Amino acid sequence: MAQLTQQKCEACTKDSKPVTQEQIQQLKPEIPQWDLIDSQAEARLQRTYQFPDFKTALDFTNKVGNAAEAEGHHPAITTEYGKTTVTWWTHAISGLHRNDFIMAAKTDDIAQSFS
Numbered sequence: 001m002a003q004l005t006q007q008k009c010e011a012c013t014k015d016s017k018p019v020t021q022e023q024i025q026q027l028k029p030e031i032p033q034w035d036l037i038d039s040q041a042e043a044r045l046q047r048t049y050q051f052p053d054f055k056t057a058l059d060f061t062n063k064v065g066n067a068a069e070a071e072g073h074h075p076a077i078t079t080e081y082g083k084t085t086v087t088w089w090t091h092a093i094s095g096l097h098r099n100d101f102i103m104a105a106k107t108d109d110i111a112q113s114f115s
């Protein structure tokens, strides 16, 4: 299987299959700096990135937003002075889909261009 960053999101419906625990164990090492969290009783992936100032955090936010639009899969993003927190989950299934791991890996790739 190709690296997550090379993969494409698929359109999700309420019938889409969430990742299994086994799949999570396989995929999580590819995005080691992401936390698996429970929010509103749903599994989500979350990571906070540090930046030197607000403008850089906002530039990163916009790049992640563009990637989300390109893939048709959308995160929650909180932009603050010096940091941006990105949270991925799949609304249609109220949980985690492979798409979320793909987008977390793509988000890490975007962040690399800021370091």
Ligand SMILES: C[C@H](O)[C@H](O)[C@H]1CNC2=NC(N)=NC(=O)C2=N1
Pocket (backbone or CB within 6 Å): 011, 012, 072, 073, 074, 075, 088, 089, 090, 091, 092, 093
């Ligand atoms: C029709 C469209 O593809 C869907 O509404 C998409 C849009 N972006 C989405 N983003 C996320 N994170 N979860 C979804 O279920 C989702 N659904």
